Amino acid sequence: MKILVAVKRVIDYNVKVRVKADNTGVETANVKMSMNPFCEIAVEEAVRLKEQGVASEIIVASIGPQQSQETLRTALALGADRAILVKTDEEVQPLAVSKILKELVNKESPDMVILGKQTIDGDNNQTGQMLSALLDWPQGTFASKVVVEDGKVNVTREIDGGLETVALQLPAVVTTDLRLNEPRFASLPNIMKAKKKTLDETTPDELGVDISPRVKTLKVESPPAREAGIKVESVDELVEKLKNEAKVI
Amino acid sequence: MTTEIIQALEKIVGTAHVLTSKDDTHEYGQDWSKLFTPDALAIVRPGTIDEVQLIVKYANEHKIALVPSGGRTGLSGGACATNGELVLSLDRLNKISKVNKVDQTVVCEAGVITEQLQNTAEDNGLYYPVDFASTGSSQIGGNIATNAGGIKVIRWGMTRDWILGLKVVTANGDLLNLNQGLIKNATGYDLRHLFIGSEGTLGIIVEATIKLTRPPKDLTVMVLGLSELSDVYPVMETFQQQLNLTAFEFFSDKALNKVLSHHDLPKPFDSPAEYYVLIEFENESEQTSETAFSAFEQVLENGHVVDGVISQSETQAQQLWALRERISESISHEIPYKNDISVTPSNVASFLESINTIVKEKYPEFEIIWFGHIGDGNLHLNILKPACLELDEFVAKCKSVNPNIFETIQQLGGSISAEHGVGLVKRDYLEYSRSHEEVLLMKQIKQVFDPNNIMNPGKLIAL
Numbered sequence: 057m058k059i060l061v062a063v064k065r066v067i068d069y070n071v072k073v074r075v076k077a078d079n080t081g082v083e084t085a086n087v088k089m090s091m092n093p094f095c096e097i098a099v100e101e102a103v104r105l106k107e108q109g110v111a112s113e114i115i116v117a118s119i120g121p122q123q124s125q126e127t128l129r130t131a132l133a134l135g136a137d138r139a140i141l142v143k144t145d146e147e148v149q150p151l152a153v154s155k156i157l158k159e160l161v162n163k164e165s166p167d168m169v170i171l172g173k174q175t176i177d178g179d180n181n182q183t184g185q186m187l188s189a190l191l192d193w194p195q196g197t198f199a200s201k202v203v204v205e206d207g208k209v210n211v212t213r214e215i216d217g218g219l220e221t222v223a224l225q226l227p228a229v230v231t232t233d234l235r236l237n238e239p240r241f242a243s244l245p246n247i248m249k250a251k252k253k254t255l256d257e258t259t260p261d262e263l264g265v266d267i268s269p270r271v272k273t274l275k276v277e278s279p280p281a282r283e284a285g286i287k288v289e290s291v292d293e294l295v296e297k298l299k300n301e302a303k304v305i
Numbered sequence: 306m307t308t309e310i311i312q313a314l315e316k317i318v319g320t321a322h323v324l325t326s327k328d329d330t331h332e333y334g335q336d337w338s339k340l341f342t343p344d345a346l347a348i349v350r351p352g353t354i355d356e357v358q359l360i361v362k363y364a365n366e367h368k369i370a371l372v373p374s375g376g377r378t379g380l381s382g383g384a385c386a387t388n389g390e391l392v393l394s395l396d397r398l399n400k401i402s403k404v405n406k407v408d409q410t411v412v413c414e415a416g417v418i419t420e421q422l423q424n425t426a427e428d429n430g431l432y433y434p435v436d437f438a439s440t441g442s443s444q445i446g447g448n449i450a451t452n453a454g455g456i457k458v459i460r461w462g463m464t465r466d467w468i469l470g471l472k473v474v475t476a477n478g479d480l481l482n483l484n485q486g487l488i489k490n491a492t493g494y495d496l497r498h499l500f501i502g503s504e505g506t507l508g509i510i511v512e513a514t515i516k517l518t519r520p521p522k523d524l525t526v527m528v529l530g531l532s533e534l535s536d537v538y539p540v541m542e543t544f545q546q547q548l549n550l551t552a553f554e555f556f557s558d559k560a561l562n563k564v565l566s567h568h569d570l571p572k573p574f575d576s577p578a579e580y581y582v583l584i585e586f587e588n589e590s591e592q593t594s595e596t597a598f599s600a601f602e603q604v605l606e607n608g609h610v611v612d613g614v615i616s617q618s619e620t621q622a623q624q625l626w627a628l629r630e631r632i633s634e635s636i637s638h639e640i641p642y643k644n645d646i647s648v649t650p651s652n653v654a655s656f657l658e659s660i661n662t663i664v665k666e667k668y669p670e671f672e673i674i675w676f677g678h679i680g681d682g683n684l685h686l687n688i689l690k691p692a693c694l695e696l697d698e699f700v701a702k703c704k705s706v707n708p709n710i711f712e713t714i715q716q717l718g719g720s721i722s723a724e725h726g727v728g729l730v731k732r733d734y735l736e737y738s739r740s741h742e743e744v745l746l747m748k749q750i751k752q753v754f755d756p757n758n759i760m761n762p763g764k765l766i767a768l
Contacts, residue, residue, distance in 0.1 A: 070619035088523050090618035130617050238571055241614035241621060244527065244601045 057204070057226075059102045060166040061116045061136065062157055063095040065127040066177040075278045082177075082276060091127045094172025096134075097232040100239040101202055102170050103135035110204045111168075113137050117160055119153055121145050125255065132250035133242040139255040144267065150178070152260070152267035154186035159263040161191060166227065168209065173198055173231040184231035194224040198233040307346065310369065310391070314349045317359045322397070324348040333394060334386040336379040337439075338730060339640065340700060345372070345386035352397040354472065354480065354511045360393060361509060361759075362478030370762050373505040375415065375447025378439035380643055381728030383451060383504045383764050390762075395446050398511060404429040409517045410469060410486055415446025415510050422515065432520035434461035438630045446510045452502035454724035456630070459680040460551040461518075463724070465501045470514030473500050475507070476755040486514035499750065504726050505761035507754040524551060525588040526622040527597065529604070529613040530578025534654050536609040537582060537679060541650070544584055545680075547600050548593065552585035553680025560632045560676045567635040570627055576612035582679070583629050585622075632676050633685075640696065641674065641687035642703035643730075646714055647723030650682040656717055660686065663709045668702065683723040686710070711737040727765045735766065 067073055068088040076083050091099075105111040116136040118124040121143070128139040142156050161169060174181035188195035196202075196211025200219065203210045204226075212221045214233050224230075260267045288294045298305045314323045324333070325347045334343025346369070351357045364371050370390040377384045386392050395416040402412035409431060413422055419440040426433040435448065437455030447453075449471070453464045461467075470486040483497040484490055500507055531537060541553060558579050565572060573581070588594055597615070604610045616622035648656050657675060664671055670691050677684035688706070690699045711721050711734050721738045722731045735744055748766055751758075758768055 068619045070623070086522075088619060090620075093618075093620070096618075240571065241528075241573055241625070242617050243574055244529075244598070244613040244615055245605065247598060247615065248602060 057105075057111050057168065058113045058115065058164065058166040059105065059111045060157075060161060060164060060169045061095075061098050061102045061114060061131065062153075062169070062171045062183070063099060063116055063118050063127055063131050064092045064172075064175045064177075065089050065118065065120055065124045066092045066175050069093055069176060075276050079275050079277060081273070089123065089127075091130055092172055092175040092177075094174060094176070094232055094234070095127075096172075096239040097234070097236050098170040098172050099131045099134050099136060100237045101199075101230075101232060103240075104237065105202070105204065106135065115140065115164055115166065117142065117157070119144065119148050119156055119260075128255055129247070129250055130242055132253045132255070133247040134240065135246070136253075138253055141255060141257045142263065143257055143259050146267060147269055148260075148267050149269050149271055150180045150182035151186055151270060152265065153183045154190055155265045156260055156263055156267070157183070157187050158190045159265060161187075168204075168227060169193075169229045170202075171229070171231050173233055184229050188229040191227075191229070193227050193229050194222075195229045195231070196222055196224050197231045199230050200233050200235045202230060202236065310367070311347055313363055314347070314360065314391075317363070318349055318351050318356050322350040322352065324350070330386075330392075333374055333377070333392045336377040336382060336384045336728075337637075338380050338382050338385070338643070338728075339637075340642075341382050341385045341387045341729060343386060344389055345392045346389045348374075348392040348394055350394045350397050354398070354474070357393070357398070357474050357509055357511055358478045358480060361474050361476065364391060364759050365476050365478060365757055368757050368759060370759050371505075371509075372761055373446070373450065373509045375444035375450070376418065376439070376442040377447075378443040379447065379451060379726060379728060380645065381722065381726045381730040383726050383728030383761070384447065385729060387729075388763070393509065395444060395509075395511070398446075401425055404431065404517065406431075408486065410514050411517060412470075412486075412512065412514050413445050414512050415444060415449075417445045419443045419445055419448055426517045427520065429517075430520070431517040433467070433515065433517055435464050435467060438633055445513060445515070449501050449510050449513055450503060450505050451726040452724070454678070454681075454683070456552050456554060456626075456678060458678060458683070458724075459553055460549070465498065467516045468497065468501055468513055469516050471497045471500055471510060472512035473508040473510050476757060476760050480511075481508070484514075502726070504728060504765045506751055506765050507760060509760075521551060521587045523588040524585055524622060525594075525597070526616040526625045527584045527601070527613055528573040528625050528628065529582050529584065529601070529610045530574065530576055531580045531582065531609065532578060532611055534580055534657060536604075537580065537654065538651070539607065539609045540582060540604050541680065543600050543604050544586075544597075547596050548584075548586045550584060550586050550680065552583065552678075554583040554629050554677070555679035555684075556581050556583075556629055556632060556676035557674065559672070560636075560674045561628060563635040563674065564628055564631045568627065568631055570624060570631075573614045573625065573628065574612045578611050581628075583625060585626075629676065632674070636674055636687060636689060639689040640699070641689050642700065643725070644686040644688075644707075644710060644721075645683070645723050645725035646686065646710070646719055646721060647681070647683045648714065648717045648719035650680065652717045652719065653679055653682055653684060656713060656719070657684065659713050660710055663713075664688070664706065667709070668706060671702075682719070707734060714738070729764060732763075732765060732767060 116131040201212035330345040334345035398414035399416040674687040
């Protein structure tokens with residue numbers, strides 16, 4: 057079984073994101089970039105499926121600038137077999153991402169596509185769903201458990217109020233949630249070996265996909281700063297403030 | 306008498322800031338060593354430097370012993386009140402000034418939490434590099450009084466290197482303003498440095514001017530596994546030659562297992578290893594990563610390491626650090642008897658091996674956990690309390706191992722306390738590291754600053 061995993065290079069989860077002075081976006085110059093945490097989980101799940109003998113090949117793909125190569129190399133060090141970089145310096149929105157992935161699916165014919173449920177930069181949570189619609193494949197989103205058996209994949213999903221398990225006919229699209237697995241560290245010997253693995257490059261043009269944005273960003277602003285709390289001297293004062301100032305009781 | 310004292314203190318700081326309950330005297334009377342029974346007279350929490358001066362004047366007049374108290378995260382009993390002393394807590398002196406970006410300095414009162422100082426620096430695009438496991442609880446005043454070190458010493462030095470100015474209240478209640486934040490100042494004895502590392506025995510540190518620096522770029526962490534202790538030298542040599550290291554830490558497999566059994570953290574790798582080193586470096590460019598990889602290849606090919614991992618994100622860097630930083634907390638319930646020692650880095654292996662031999666011979670029931678900042682020759686030796694032994698009996702037994710350990714240190718020209726200070730735990734062993742003449746001079750200095758011996762009496766040196 058062949059698995060395609062999509063990964064994205066984003067601002068590191070631990071970096072304090074700052075809005076650009078001209079409000080056109082967030083500051084990315086000189087900021088640490090890493091693999092999107094949900095994508096790390098997607099790679100880990102694919103590698104585990106390979107270790108269980110379920111998957112035979114893992115192809116990892118990323119769409120972005122030249123530096124996205126580093127993210128792909130990380131995925132290769134974690135256990136992916138080969139990588140595809142779809143190179144572009146333009147902004148790529150979820151619809152364009154899913155169209156590009158659809159083209160890659162047509163080329164590579166995987167049995168399953170695993171993606172993060174969302175990236176922590178756009179927080180859109182759309183790509184997996186759109187890809188499944190474009191391919192007309194079943195989807196198992198927000199996966200906390202993935203079991204492949206008899207040409208089917210059982211995906212346990214984290215939904216409001218509990219867990220739901222869906223059985224999907226392969227080929228299928230799976231998006232990962234936080235509790236699916238704990239990604240491993242990249243081992244140094246494997247990083248060395250990953251250098252010899254194939255990393256192909258293509259472009260949205262070569263794939264025949266129009267990536268021009270459909271959504272226009274008007275303005276990016278920081279959330280309002282939280283005001284400091286106050287200490288009250290007595291319960292009476294607290295009640296008084298809750299009643300008259302906060303107006304919650 | 307006690308009532309009178311309490312009343313006098315309440316007059317200075319207000320009734321809310323003199324604590325006498327059993328919980329409070331217990332809490333404020335001890336530090337993280339947990340080896341001493343707390344017995345504090347009361348706790349007084351001044352809110353201004355003036356109040357500190359008034360309290361000290363009063364204590365000096367009435368010959369009341371004072372224990373200055375910060376975050377009490379010390380491990381040598383330096384902040385314990387075990388003899389009915391008055392605990393002077395600096396908790397409320399926690400103001401932090403605006404960062405002076407031209408001078409790259411910030412003025413902190415003694416009670417500022419170390420992590421808060423680090424965060425303030427970061428918010429201003431700067432960096433305070435002294436870092437250790439307890440920064441979330443420890444206070445800057447205590448850091449200065451013990452010349453705290455930690456995990457970045459190999460690159461940025463100890464607390465001493467970051468203090469440009471100090472305000473201290475001496476035993477007669479005077480306020481000294483030492484070095485006023487100057488970088489250059491050649492005007493005789495630098496009293497500031499006497500107070501750094503004085504463990505509260507000369508006066509009370511109330512405020513400090515602290516130097517900040519440029520933040521490091523993309524700190525990347527590797528954890529490597531070694532099968533033999535002696536492999537640590539070629540590994541250290543190889544990496545130090547090629548990279549600007551910001552940390553070179555060491556821990557044993559036993560230490561790692563303690564952490565993994567207490568915390569939900571991923572194991573770095575499955576290959577078995579007896580010892581681990583954690584290497585942190587500033588990953589300035591792709592070139593730096595390549596250098597790190599080739600250094601790894603070199604030590605792997607020569608058989609010095611068995612396996613290794615490298616952080617791919619800040620989260621992973623933190624997870625790898627947690628393997629090292631959470632050791633202390635993971636063994637604390639086994640009441641470890643701690644020794645924090647240093648030798649020159651090249652003597653570390655021979656020191657460690659001779660101590661292992663001594664303990665195995667004399668105390669086969671003891672389990673030893675080793676970890677430390679091996680890059681600067683600093684090792685933490687922890688003997689865990691076997692469940693079958695009572696605390697007193699255990700401490701007594703450990704104390705009888707001490708002379709063996711300290712003699713070995715003396716022979717190697719090392720220090721019996723690298724960064725934990727002397728306090729009560731190491732006081733009687735000071736002469737293994739400092740000559741008799743030196744200790745005599747230290748006592749004379751103490752008498753000049755504190756003729757009535759009210760400043761943390763009995764700690765560091767016995768008068």
